[in-house]
Amino acid sequence: MATTRHSSEITRKRLINAAAEEIRRNGFRATSIDQILQQTGVTKGALYHHFSNKLELGYAVVEEVYRSHTLEGWGPVLQHAENPIDAILGILRRNGDRTKGDMLNCGCPLNNLAQEMAPVDEGFRARIEAVFQDWRNIIDEALSRGKENGTVRGNVDTEKTAIFIVSVVEGAIGSAKNAQDCRVLSACMEGLAHYLEALRPRISFRARVPEAAASG
Amino acid sequence: MATTRHSSEITRKRLINAAAEEIRRNGFRATSIDQILQQTGVTKGALYHHFSNKLELGYAVVEEVYRSHTLEGWGPVLQHAENPIDAILGILRRNGDRTKGDMLNCGCPLNNLAQEMAPVDEGFRARIEAVFQDWRNIIDEALSRGKENGTVRGNVDTEKTAIFIVSVVEGAIGSAKNAQDCRVLSACMEGLAHYLEALRPRISFRARVPEAAASG
Numbered sequence: 001m002a003t004t005r006h007s008s009e010i011t012r013k014r015l016i017n018a019a020a021e022e023i024r025r026n027g028f029r030a031t032s033i034d035q036i037l038q039q040t041g042v043t044k045g046a047l048y049h050h051f052s053n054k055l056e057l058g059y060a061v062v063e064e065v066y067r068s069h070t071l072e073g074w075g076p077v078l079q080h081a082e083n084p085i086d087a088i089l090g091i092l093r094r095n096g097d098r099t100k101g102d103m104l105n106c107g108c109p110l111n112n113l114a115q116e117m118a119p120v121d122e123g124f125r126a127r128i129e130a131v132f133q134d135w136r137n138i139i140d141e142a143l144s145r146g147k148e149n150g151t152v153r154g155n156v157d158t159e160k161t162a163i164f165i166v167s168v169v170e171g172a173i174g175s176a177k178n179a180q181d182c183r184v185l186s187a188c189m190e191g192l193a194h195y196l197e198a199l200r201p202r203i204s205f206r207a208r209v210p211e212a213a214a215s216g
Numbered sequence: 217m218a219t220t221r222h223s224s225e226i227t228r229k230r231l232i233n234a235a236a237e238e239i240r241r242n243g244f245r246a247t248s249i250d251q252i253l254q255q256t257g258v259t260k261g262a263l264y265h266h267f268s269n270k271l272e273l274g275y276a277v278v279e280e281v282y283r284s285h286t287l288e289g290w291g292p293v294l295q296h297a298e299n300p301i302d303a304i305l306g307i308l309r310r311n312g313d314r315t316k317g318d319m320l321n322c323g324c325p326l327n328n329l330a331q332e333m334a335p336v337d338e339g340f341r342a343r344i345e346a347v348f349q350d351w352r353n354i355i356d357e358a359l360s361r362g363k364e365n366g367t368v369r370g371n372v373d374t375e376k377t378a379i380f381i382v383s384v385v386e387g388a389i390g391s392a393k394n395a396q397d398c399r400v401l402s403a404c405m406e407g408l409a410h411y412l413e414a415l416r417p418r419i420s421f422r423a424r425v426p427e428a429a430a431s432g
């Protein structure tokens with residue numbers, strides 16, 4: 001019984017991963033269920049046991065694949081970052097190096113899906129927006145902590161800044177994809193870095209001064 | 217003869233305008249030729265007299281409708297702007313007020329088409345990229361003039377800055393469309409305004425001092 005449930009879970013995961021890759025390459029509407037079945041060797045009956053239709057499979061891709069792909073590079077790093085601006089700059093550098101070629105070819109899967117499906121399907125729109133909102137919240141919270149510990153200027157609107165940062169990253173990837181030119185991505189990341197630098201306090205001060213504390 | 221050519225031109229223009237609206241609402245692949253014919257009352261024969269296929273009609277939409285829609289708000293203003301930063305801030309404000317509702321519903325037609333068709337059709341990609349490039353050139357040239365007359369900091373990389381500005385505008389519209397929330401657009405425009413303010417020289421100086429010149 002446990003083995004059956006286990007293998008059923010594996011089948012489900014394989015279907016979702018294959019669908020995630022197909023949607024990433026071709027968009028949702030051009031993705032064919034037959035292609036996914038052929039690729040995974042899963043029967044149509046087994047697929048419809050897990051997902052009542054293609055839309056439901058697409059929703060699972062957003063929630064179980066694109067969500068983690070989008071947030072995993074940001075959440076764990078920013079959650080423990082003492083200096084959120086340094087941390088965001090580091091994330092942008094790392095993501096740029098890691099995904100340049102792939103982003104140029106296909107863009108950001110989550111954003112592509114947003115542009116394709118948001119206007120025509122509320123189920124997609126709301127699920128995609130929930131991921132974007134969680135991404136913004138991660139940045140917002142990190143910047144708020146930075147304001148408290150003095151690494152971010154006190155008058156920064158952390159919510160609006162988080163909205164801006166996420167939009168710039170998505171706009172940059174979209175522009176680079178159409179230009180087929182990674183210099184577009186670099187120029188945008190440089191612009192965002194300038195913006196981020198301006199969020200630091202004019203005169204940097206340290207909340208904790210270990211020497212002074214030790215001697216006091 | 218002149219009248220025939222004139223009415224043929226009118227028919228062509230009507231087809232392009234109807235296609236531009238259909239593509240804006242539904243994307244290129246979901247746009248149906250029959251719908252355009254029905255809407256315009258043009259015969260299939262007349263359409264194929266002007267465009268050998270749907271793709272060619274789509275290309276004409278980019279070059280004759282989306283190009284001017286995209287550039288008309290930027291070119292004439294920036295061409296004669298003495299202070300490009302003030303001018304860009306003014307454009308962002310005006311565009312924001314004018315197109316907020318429409319942008320929320322459908323996003324930016326040029327960018328939607330880029331995201332849909334750039335990965336699958338080089339003809340679309342290159343034509344769309346040419347519009348983005350002209351848009352960047354308009355900003356680049358204005359910022360360069362600003363460097364010369366002292367309204368833009370001397371160490372600003374005008375080409376990269378232009379790439380950044382265009383990408384931010386497109387990213388902002390895309391984010392707002394998925395969020396269905398005009399506060400997302402406002403937050404991005406505010407972020408971009410902060411970035412633009414930082415491009416001004418630290419101590420503003422005027423290249424021309426009329427009083428001094430008159431008394432000299």
